[in-house]
Amino acid sequence: xxxxxxxxxxxxxxxxxxxxxxxxxxxxxxxxxxxxxxxxxxxxxxxxxxxxxxxxxxxxxxxxxxxxxxxxxxxxxxxxxxxxxxxxxxxxxxxxxxxxxxxxxxxxxxxxxxxxxxxxxxxxxxxxxxxxxxxxxxxxxxxxxxxxxxxxxxxxxxxxxxxxxxxxx
Amino acid sequence: xxxxxxxxxxxxxxxxxxxxxxxxxxxxxxxxxxxxxxxxxxxxxxxxxxxxxxxxxxxxxxxxxxxxxxxxxxxxxxxxxxxxxxxxxxxxxxxxxxxxxxxxxxxxxxxxxxxxxxxxxxxxxxxxxxxxxxxxxxxxxxxxxxxxxxxxxxxxxxxxxxxxxxxxxxxxxxxxxxxxxxxxxxxxxxxxxxxxxxxxxxxxxxxx
Ligand code: SF4
Numbered sequence: 152x153x154x155x156x157x158x159x160x161x162x163x164x165x166x167x168x169x170x171x172x173x174x175x176x177x178x179x180x181x182x183x184x185x186x187x188x189x190x191x192x193x194x195x196x197x198x199x200x201x202x203x204x205x206x207x208x209x210x211x212x213x214x215x216x217x218x219x220x221x222x223x224x225x226x227x228x229x230x231x232x233x234x235x236x237x238x239x240x241x242x243x244x245x246x247x248x249x250x251x252x253x254x255x256x257x258x259x260x261x262x263x264x265x266x267x268x269x270x271x272x273x274x275x276x277x278x279x280x281x282x283x284x285x286x287x288x289x290x291x292x293x294x295x296x297x298x299x300x301x302x303x304x305x306x307x308x309x310x311x312x313x314x315x316x317x318x319x320x
Numbered sequence: 321x322x323x324x325x326x327x328x329x330x331x332x333x334x335x336x337x338x339x340x341x342x343x344x345x346x347x348x349x350x351x352x353x354x355x356x357x358x359x360x361x362x363x364x365x366x367x368x369x370x371x372x373x374x375x376x377x378x379x380x381x382x383x384x385x386x387x388x389x390x391x392x393x394x395x396x397x398x399x400x401x402x403x404x405x406x407x408x409x410x411x412x413x414x415x416x417x418x419x420x421x422x423x424x425x426x427x428x429x430x431x432x433x434x435x436x437x438x439x440x441x442x443x444x445x446x447x448x449x450x451x452x453x454x455x456x457x458x459x460x461x462x463x464x465x466x467x468x469x470x471x472x473x474x475x476x477x478x479x480x481x482x483x484x485x486x487x488x489x490x491x492x493x494x495x496x497x498x499x500x501x502x503x504x505x506x507x508x509x510x511x512x513x514x515x516x517x518x519x520x521x522x523x524x525x526x527x528x
Contacts, residue, residue, distance in 0.1 A: 236488050237454050240477035243484060269491040271461050271470025272453070279486040 174314035182226070182252065182313070183305040184214040189225035189249060191242060193232030196259040196291040200231040203294035213301050222248040227304065228281070229297075233261040234274040243280045254308070256300050257283045260290045327403045330367065335359050341406055348404035356407055357418045360392065364423055369394035369403055372420070375430035377438045381464040387412040388440055392420070409440060416441040419448075437462035469493050 158165065192200055203210050210216050219225035222245045234242055246255070257277050260266035263286045265275035277283060284307060285300040292300075327347050331338040335355045341348035351359050363369040373393040380387050386408035394403050409415035419442035420427045431442040432451040439460035442448055449455060454476040459466055469490040475481040 237452075237476060239486070240475065240480045243477075243480045265491060269493050270468060271459075271466070271488075271491070273491070274486075275489065275491055280480065280484045 174317075175312055178313040178317070179309050179311060183308050185217075186213075186215045186227045186254075186301070186305065186308075187217040187219050187225045188215055189222055189228040189245065190218045190220070191228050191230045191232070191245065193230070193234060193238060193242075194261060196231035196261065199291040199294060200229060200258065200297065203297045208294040208298065210298065210301065213298065213305070215301055222246075223250060225249055226252070227254045227256060227301075229256045229258055230262040230277045230281075230283075231258040231291075233266065233268055234277050234280075235272050236274055237272075239274045239277075239280050242277065246281045252311075252313075254284045254304055255281050256297075256304060257286045258297060258300070259287060259292055263288070266290060327363070327367065327401075331359060331362075334362060341404070343404060346402035346404055348406065351405055351407045353407045353410050353417050356390075357420060357423065360394075360405065360420055360423055363394055363403065363405070368396040368398050369401070371395040371397050372424040372427055372430075373402070375420070375427055375434065377434045377440055379438055379462065379464050385412050386410070388415040388438060390417050390434065390440060414441070415439065416443055418443050419445040421445055436460070439463065 161170070190197070190200055202208060204216060204218060215227070222228075226249075228246055228249065230242065246253070255277070257263045261268060261273070262277045263283075265273050267290070269275075274280065285304050287296050287300045289296055328338065328340050328349050331349055331351070335351060335358070337352035337355060338359075339350045341350045371394065373395045374391075375393075376391050378389040378391065380389065388409040389406050390409065392405040394405065395401070396403075407417060409417055415438070417440065419431055421431065421442075422444070428445070428447070429451055431445055432447075432449060434440050435442060435445075435448055436450040436452050437460055450457060453461065456476070458473060459471060461470070467490070469492075470488065472490055473488040475486055475488060481487065
């Protein structure tokens with residue numbers, strides 16, 4: 152096809168201040184790139200979570216540097232550490248206080264399965280009390296593993312049908 | 321590491337029930353439970369053992385009598401001497417010993433922990449509540465009859481339990497715990513070795 156149009160990029164003079172896209176992509180784009188974590192640091196894994204947040208690994212590159220200690224302002228709970236039965240109720244309550252939409256990353260062996268703590272005091276995996284989106288293996292996981300989990304979560308969110316879900320809600 | 325004072329002799333003079341206790345390191349002495357606050361006060365005020373390093377307990381297992389022993393570790397910060405004082409609880413069913421919180425404020429949480437883990441009552445304790453497990457937990461986990469995996473009980477928070485359906489479960493031991501028993505076998509060949517093969521995710525727990 153022969154055309155006189157030589158525009159190869161978006162030209163606001165021709166199309167106006169309008170971008171055509173799908174609601175799903177826009178909402179997901181916003182959600183994935185500002186995923187503020189709720190740092191549920193309960194044991195040694197929390198040290199690695201702090202390492203991931205600081206300059207060497209710099210979780211800010213993925214839009215998740217704003218650790219919110221208020222559940223109301225956070226999107227993704229990172230359970231980093233051993234969840235005891237005594238703490239489990241608090242973890243669930245904090246999860247309940249987070250505004251939708253919300254996600255959970257179980258960081259490390261303890262949060263994923265109880266880890267080496269096969270004992271009377273330890274919850275055998277945080278998925279007993281909250282729905283987990285991504286599990287990370289390791290004791291503790293390397294910061295790269297946490298970043299990988301974050302990227303996996305972002306990939307998952309990118310495929311959510313956010314607009315449809317919004318209409319339904 | 322011998323004490324500069326013969327603690328046992330000094331104690332024996334004041335508390336005739338005192339007997340020597342086998343010990344590999346520091347001087348140790350057994351006392352009658354009734355003598356406990358007075359003897360520790362004597363050690364603190366007149367023998368210079370001003371620091372309570374630790375307060376713990378031993379469960380010698382069911383059927384053994386006396387079953388529970390409470391152990392105090394004292395340090396003299398002036399002379400750098402340690403002494404270990406132990407006392408058997410008179411009752412095996414409702415073990416109790418007098419609290420020493422009035423002597424060392426630091427004993428408060430130690431006694432709460434021993435109460436929590438062993439179920440030993442410290443009479444005269446100002447606030448004897450559980451410290452590690454939650455209030456209302458029905459067992460004392462460091463007692464010998466309590467299984468490491470734990471016992472099925474409700475979650476501490478009834479609301480969360482109703483919401484999630486989760487319970488405190490007997491943990492899947494997955495062939496563990498992995499412990500070494502020196503002398504029995506060649507450790508380099510046999511580690512890790514299962515002591516309790518109770519159950520795993522794939523194999524059901526055999527009826528006890
Ligand atoms: S997984 Fe390992 S590093 Fe992480 S909280 Fe458990 S014991 Fe600590």
